[in-house]
Amino acid sequence: MLFVRFRRLFAVVIAAGVPSCGGGGAPPSAPTAPAMTAGPTTASPPAAQEDAVPQPDEPGAVREQGAVREQDLTTGSVQPDPTLVREIINLDRLLAATPRSAADRPAIIKRLAEAYGKLEAMQGDRLDKGAVFARGRAIQYYTLLKEQYPTSSNADEVLYYLGFEYEQANRFADARRAYEELIKNWPTSKFIPNAYLAFADYFFERAATDPSLMKSAEQAYVAVLRFPPPDNKVWGYARYKLAFAYWTAGDTARALGEMKAAIEYGVTYASLPSAANLANVARRDITSIYAAGKGPEKAFEFLRPLSGDGDGEQNKTIRMMSELGQKYQDIGAYKASVVVYVDLIRRNPGAPACSYLSQIDAARDAAKGKRDELSALTSTLNANRALLDRARKGCTP
Numbered sequence: 001m002l003f004v005r006f007r008r009l010f011a012v013v014i015a016a017g018v019p020s021c022g023g024g025g026a027p028p029s030a031p032t033a034p035a036m037t038a039g040p041t042t043a044s045p046p047a048a049q050e051d052a053v054p055q056p057d058e059p060g061a062v063r064e065q066g067a068v069r070e071q072d073l074t075t076g077s078v079q080p081d082p083t084l085v086r087e088i089i090n091l092d093r094l095l096a097a098t099p100r101s102a103a104d105r106p107a108i109i110k111r112l113a114e115a116y117g118k119l120e121a122m123q124g125d126r127l128d129k130g131a132v133f134a135r136g137r138a139i140q141y142y143t144l145l146k147e148q149y150p151t152s153s154n155a156d157e158v159l160y161y162l163g164f165e166y167e168q169a170n171r172f173a174d175a176r177r178a179y180e181e182l183i184k185n186w187p188t189s190k191f192i193p194n195a196y197l198a199f200a201d202y203f204f205e206r207a208a209t210d211p212s213l214m215k216s217a218e219q220a221y222v223a224v225l226r227f228p229p230p231d232n233k234v235w236g237y238a239r240y241k242l243a244f245a246y247w248t249a250g251d252t253a254r255a256l257g258e259m260k261a262a263i264e265y266g267v268t269y270a271s272l273p274s275a276a277n278l279a280n281v282a283r284r285d286i287t288s289i290y291a292a293g294k295g296p297e298k299a300f301e302f303l304r305p306l307s308g309d310g311d312g313e314q315n316k317t318i319r320m321m322s323e324l325g326q327k328y329q330d331i332g333a334y335k336a337s338v339v340v341y342v343d344l345i346r347r348n349p350g351a352p353a354c355s356y357l358s359q360i361d362a363a364r365d366a367a368k369g370k371r372d373e374l375s376a377l378t379s380t381l382n383a384n385r386a387l388l389d390r391a392r393k394g395c396t397p
Contacts, residue, residue: 080130091112117165138165145158160195222242240285243256252292296340318344318348
């Protein structure tokens with residue numbers, strides 16, 4: 001199986017775009033994480049219900065002998081690829097006919113586990129009946145590999161995917177044990193960063209209700225970073241999540257540094273899965289952190305190298321600056337918002353200036369209930385009166 005499945009939901013989330021943290025200067029308590037992940041037994045138990053574990057005499061249980069039925073493989077709301085269904089049936093028959101002592105038996109079991117993982121992913125909804133069935137089979141085949149071939153050359157991969165499937169089944173204690181065994185016994189495995197990421201995301205999600213866990217999340221994300229890219233394909237995502245951890249703690253300087261590193265990762269390793277999309281998401285979110293912790297005077301110079309603009313270009317930087325102006329308004333920093341839009345009028349005159357003037361007017365109206373903010377804003381407007389008057393003339397019908 002391709003390692004790009006390393007964290008299936010991570011790839012999906014970044015491909016779709018991580019939900020925006022909004023315009024406010026206060027960080028979200030817990031931005032959306034890519035997966036339900038494993039953690040220590042001391043953490044609060046999740047509310048989600050675990051998948052039922054099939055007993056040996058139940059239809060979902062793996063047996064040394066016995067054929068899977070086509071109707072078992074097509075119970076989900078999304079009908080799977082017929083080729084995959086045939087592959088699973090044929091592999092199931094092959095395994096039943098293969099002696100336990102056969103040299104190719106581990107490879108057959110692994111192919112079955114991976115095929116069931118693909119079948120599970122096709123359903124989209126991990127609570128779908130078909131996904132639950134496929135996941136149960138994947139778990140049991142990975143478990144079979146772990147128990148019968150513990151020293152095989154791909155035992156680390158087996159442990160990782162076993163832990164991952166346990167996550168999807170909400171069996172967090174089992175997932176934790178699989179990841180801990182991987183970290184302990186295979187310290188140089190390429191799957192180690194993903195195991196640490198699982199712990200980090202677990203703590204991060206639960207920090208929404210227990211803020212003391214954010215420090216544990218931070219430590220686990222830092223552990224991910226011990227393994228450099230490009231082999232570590234979740235390095236950039238760990239930087240991205242660290243930015244939120246630091247922002248939540250009120251350290252906007254470090255948060256900006258981590259988000260900047262996530263953008264630079266996405267640019268440097270753009271060919272890696274989801275890296276370019278991660279950079280785009282980080283460009284959007286860095287303006288929220290900037291608005292929360294820095295003034296607008298040097299914003300253009302800060303954002304320009306991160307925007308993706310080439311030499312002699314500024315369109316992407318202009319777009320980020322416009323977003324920053326809105327973020328300042330969202331947190332009530334109306335003077336800062338006006339400073340940004342005045343700068344944009346100077347840098348980007350003509351038709352776009354009309355939109356910036358509308359934002360300036362909106363900021364002035366919103367500031368009327370705040371005497372100090374309105375006074376500072378008015379001083380900024382008066383200091384740039386000639387520029388603003390010229391822009392307004394260009395916007396007059």
